[in-house]
Amino acid sequence: MKKKIRIVLGADHAGFTLKEDVKKYLNSLPDYQVEDVGTSNDASVDYPDIAKKAVERYFADPVNSLAILICGTGIGMSIAANKFPKIYCALSYDSFTAKMARQHNQANFLALGARVNYHEEITSIVSSFLNATAETGRHLRRFNKIKQLEGDK
Secondary structure: OOOOEEEEEEEOOOOHHHHHHHHHHHHOOOOEEEEEOOOOOOOOOOHHHHHHHHHHHHOOOHHHEEEEEEEOOOHHHHHHHOOOOOOOEEEOOOHHHHHHHHHOOOOOEEEEEOOOOOOOOHHHHHHHHHHOOOOOOHHHHHHHHHHHHOOOO
């Protein structure tokens, strides 16, 4: 039996409702297991705390995991998550950038903004991120240079 890919899912208060929508979508897909790290309502919380929780949970099984973080714009979550070594969080506002984040940049985290006016269904963006695979060749060479910048040999 194929092991399910674990999706660590987190949001601050601004992203709570969108997180619940994404969680419902992910739970409808057979190949994914969702681990929700909060928040559990729309009461104010600090997005760096949620990003830190998500990173910690991601590292429990990084080979078999991805993460999705949501705040008002996605900017704060992406900045906070990217402070951690080996986290490559891409802020995407459409399916194309979500797909390219995985294919060309080996992103392991996706950041979304709940207060952003998307021009397509959020499920399409999430699906594009999840279904893309990292390309090799020049993209891997470039990604390895990014890893070198953080001292990861």
